Amino acid sequence: MTQIHTGGCQCGAVRYRAEGELGFPHLCHCRMCQKAAGNYFMPLGGVMYENFKLTRGEPAWFQSSETVRRGFCEKCGTPLFYDGSSDHISITLGSLDDPQSVKPEVQTNLAHKMPWFGTLDSLHHDAKMDMTPQEEETISASSNQHPDHNTEVWPRGNGDAEGRS
Template sequence: MTIILTGGCQCGAVRYRATGEIGFPHLCHCRMCQKAAGSYFMPLGGVKWENFSFTRGEPAWFHSSETVRRGFCVQCGTPLFYDGGSDHISITLGSLDAPQGVRPALQTNLAHKMFWFGALDGLPHDAGMDMTPDEEKKVAASSRQHPDHDTESWPPEEREARS
């Protein structure tokens, strides 16, 4: 059975498809990935270029160094890809439609990892900050986020009319 993974940016302007397993799923803690993700680390995994295609739009590219370019959606800013010039492209694992299906197997660049990560599971949970079911419905009804599956077109016509 062939594995087919799809994903894309938050607004749906860029969509992609990868065939086969994601290789080298990892968390990169380097400072460049931290800045590119706007987070403490970036989850990445690779797929060979021959098994990868864009199904809607194309990303913009930022050359973060002489050897690396990073793909992102020019419409919504979602970081999507890391291209180090090899035979594969690395996908940001959070941009997959089903990110829970690809579990990171290792970490890289630990010199830049936040020293307090080990304590995160011990942080208290403030349930009062969680969305209620009614709040979730209200957000979902007005969301401009692309759903976690391919669509024939995006955004839906009724949303375009409101813009």
């Protein structure tokens, strides 16, 4: 059975579908990916162009170098794609509806990896800062974040009372 991966941006304006295994799932630590993600690394996995399609909206593109353009949602800013002008497009793994379904297998550009990154699991956990179930429910009830599945209509209130199909 062919794997189907769906995903999109935080606001739901851009959605996509990828068929098959996502190749070369990795964490890139290069400075350009750090800046594009606004994070310490960018998780990416590739799919052949013929197995990829946009199912809602169109991304905006930023030409980050001569050979690379990066797709993102123009409305909410979510980084979505890395297009390196080859036979595939790379998808940001965090934009998948089920991000835990694709485990990175390798890291790249370790010269730019944060030197303290390996110590993150030893950081103190402040449980007082965790959301309670009631806080999560309150936030969820008013959230403008697209749910982790395809919808016929989004945002809420456009004929789809709960924003789900």
